[in-house]
Amino acid sequence: MSERNPIPLILTAVGSVLGTVMVLWYYGYVNFAKPQDALLLNEFTMLKTVPGEDYKVSLKPADQVVQCVDDVLVMFDLEQRGLTGVLVDSRKRAVRCISQETPKAP
Template sequence: MKINHSWQLIGVALITLIITIVTLEKNGYLRHSSEADSIYLSEFNLIKQLPGESETKLSHIPADYTAQCVQGVLLLRHKKQKDNVGVLVDKKQRAVRC
């Protein structure tokens, strides 16, 4: 009887878990990320001008991003995809101020 009782508890736990997930999904409490949320857009580097160094190598082709200062935070907007707007952050997810 003891073995049967443990299998019943495991079954009830699994059914409860499945019902909970289905209920949360139905009511919209589970958020599924879209592919656009998971795309790493680009990597940015800081080019530091050293004292005594006269030349910095930059590409003559402009980037696909424009920067805008909104409420003291630097926003980047993609030129071609107008709905791609993001806050520029560092590696610790701190916003870059302007």
Template sequence: MSEERNAIPLILTGIGSIIGTIAVLWFYGYLHFAKPEDALLLADFTMLKTTPGEELKLSLEPAGQVAHCIDGVLVLFDTKQKGLTGILVDERKHAVRCAGQETPQEIK
């Protein structure tokens, strides 16, 4: 009366379903496998502390990046390599926020 079922086809079907789902999600762009090139360091930046009464000397030549405030985050665009953009972050990967611009709120 009790028949033993072969579990191997069920296991293979489950594994195949998972692999198929991952492949379809990746193909349609819903899944992205990050590569080390995706998070390359664009440039090193240093914050110069300004104190009242001290003179601050800067180079007249501008940097190779232009910053814009987008959705309350400082986004850098590289002027030397077209298409290269990045978000300015600190050493803990916290995004640098823009002062004076509010994050857009949902309009009802």
């Protein structure tokens, strides 16, 4: 038996993976995140409401909105269109919400 040259097989495998990633990127199934697209969770704070205590918030609304989609809290950024994220806790579990109807597009 003669030995086969593995270099063409390796090049074919690498080319196939690169070609697949490029096709998926072209059709929008793969998105490469940029640092400016990130929203840092430390920019947000949860205010605990206690009955009888006052709390102050700004009258100007934030640049983000949230909707309940399939019982998961999804955040949309109004400044950077297309920036969407699911709110998760420290263990990467999605924050759930209770919705009675399907959310309408803003």
